[in-house]
Amino acid sequence: MEAIENLLLLIDSPNLDKELKSIALKVQNNERISFDEGVLLYEKAELGYLGVLANYIREKKHGERTFFNRNFHIEPTNLCVYDCKFCSYSRLIKQRSEGWEYTMDEMLALVFKYDNEPVTEVHIVGGVLPQYDVAFYSELFSKIREHRPELHIKALTPVEYHYIFKKAKIDYATGMKLMFDAGLGSIPGGGAEIFHPEIREQIAKDKCTGEQWLAIHEEWHKLGARSNATMLYGHIEKYWHRVDHMEQLRKLQDKTGGFQTFIPLKFRNQDNQMSHVPEVSVIEDLRNYAIARIYLDNFDHIKAYWAMISRNTAQLSLNFGVDDIDGTLDDTTKIYSMAGAEEQHPAMSTKELVDLIKHVGRQPIERDTLYNVVTDYTNFEFPEEAKPQFYKLPVIN
Numbered sequence: 001m002e003a004i005e006n007l008l009l010l011i012d013s014p015n016l017d018k019e020l021k022s023i024a025l026k027v028q029n030n031e032r033i034s035f036d037e038g039v040l041l042y043e044k045a046e047l048g049y050l051g052v053l054a055n056y057i058r059e060k061k062h063g064e065r066t067f068f069n070r071n072f073h074i075e076p077t078n079l080c081v082y083d084c085k086f087c088s089y090s091r092l093i094k095q096r097s098e099g100w101e102y103t104m105d106e107m108l109a110l111v112f113k114y115d116n117e118p119v120t121e122v123h124i125v126g127g128v129l130p131q132y133d134v135a136f137y138s139e140l141f142s143k144i145r146e147h148r149p150e151l152h153i154k155a156l157t158p159v160e161y162h163y164i165f166k167k168a169k170i171d172y173a174t175g176m177k178l179m180f181d182a183g184l185g186s187i188p189g190g191g192a193e194i195f196h197p198e199i200r201e202q203i204a205k206d207k208c209t210g211e212q213w214l215a216i217h218e219e220w221h222k223l224g225a226r227s228n229a230t231m232l233y234g235h236i237e238k239y240w241h242r243v244d245h246m247e248q249l250r251k252l253q254d255k256t257g258g259f260q261t262f263i264p265l266k267f268r269n270q271d272n273q274m275s276h277v278p279e280v281s282v283i284e285d286l287r288n289y290a291i292a293r294i295y296l297d298n299f300d301h302i303k304a305y306w307a308m309i310s311r312n313t314a315q316l317s318l319n320f321g322v323d324d325i326d327g328t329l330d331d332t333t334k335i336y337s338m339a340g341a342e343e344q345h346p347a348m349s350t351k352e353l354v355d356l357i358k359h360v361g362r363q364p365i366e367r368d369t370l371y372n373v374v375t376d377y378t379n380f381e382f383p384e385e386a387k388p389q390f391y392k393l394p395v396i397n
């Protein structure tokens with residue numbers, strides 16, 4: 001209830017700038033803000049103001065409920081035919097000695113490792129290589145589904161899909177239907193970067209365009225399936241490129257309703273070809289979460305990916321529009337540790353995630369990938385033996 005009181009106080013404040021007051025009134029009246037107003041927020045609005053608006057929207061949508069999940073990642077390879085300038089993770093094929101290329105059996109072995117753990121999702125994403133084609137991924141998804149039907153497969157981005165469908169000479173609709181039938185559960189948000197060609201061509205040349213990224217998600221949504229969306233921010237883009245990016249997502253969401261969550265990804269500058277570009281401040285991270293919450297009125301969830309921004313910033317973000325902090329991860333992803341994120345071995349036990357959320361006065365809800373409630377931990381007391389274990393998921397259900 002505090003959130004509405006804070007909004008009313010802000011609106012009544014005699015010193016509030018006229019344009020910012022008009023945006024605050026729109027938020028109060030549940031009205032959508034325009035492209036220009038989005039840019040204005042980036043240019044003019046202070047963190048405190050943005051926090052009040054975003055927190056109000058978050059509370060209206062979710063109350064005190066804050067989501068996390070129990071998941072692990074598989075990164076099939078860190079070799080890639082592309083050469084995105086911001087990517088610290090990938091090695092070009094000519095640097096093959098520095099990379100890994102998992103076989104089907106190796107990937108399945110990673111899935112089997114979690115057979116006795118209460119994970120609900122496997123997130124599969126990595127580099128793009130010719131041997132990982134339509135036949136390979138269809139077989140992988142089918143085998144995972146056959147082995148553990150209830151494990152949700154969230155896999156690959158339009159970057160991979162565009163590449164493998166083109167190679168197989170099939171259109172997006174046919175390709176996505178094949179993946180759906182093979183057992184794909186949803187598409188993660190990666191590969192979006194910044195859609196506008198002015199920026200995309202400088203940082204992610206050659207891979208799928210913004211339009212193609214959106215078209216693949218659209219085909220997927222037409223099957224009644226869900227996906228996420230990201231935005232890589234805080235590098236060479238201008239504020240209006242960020243608003244343009246969110247505008248395109250908002251438009252597609254109006255059309256299909258298939259997106260679940262928006263995940264702003266902070267550019268990290270270690271060991272990549274953009275290391276000379278400074279990282280933005282934590283203030284900018286929080287402003288960005290808040291503006292995303294305000295702009296994307298038709299997205300249910302805004303996620304802070306804790307492995308990328310650290311646990312402390314993830315906690316802070318919960319006061320700036322965020323209602324989801326992703327999952328246990330169990331030290332299975334290298335994308336961010338290789339780019340200089342604080343978490344060099346990202347893993348949180350269920351108890352650590354629950355405590356992180358409870359410590360800022362919110363209600364921890366374990367969700368599955370589609371946001372069905374798995375467990376409400378609000379009044380849950382962990383047994384003594386379920387103390388945090390960094391690399392092992394405690395079985396508590």
Ligand code: V47
Pocket residue numbers: 086087088089125187188189190191192193228229230231232263265266267268269270272305326335339
């Ligand atoms: O597309 C790569 C980004 C993405 C860097 O859907 C970088 O639930 C910052 O999409 N600095 C992949 N970002 C990760 C991703 C994701 C993560 C968590 C949850 C979900 C979800 C999706 O990582 C890439 C790219 O935008 N990335 N390098 C870097 N140096």
Ligand code: SF4
Pocket residue numbers: 080081082083084087089090126127128159207
């Ligand atoms: Fe390859 Fe993805 Fe890295 Fe780009 S971001 S180089 S597509 S792994």
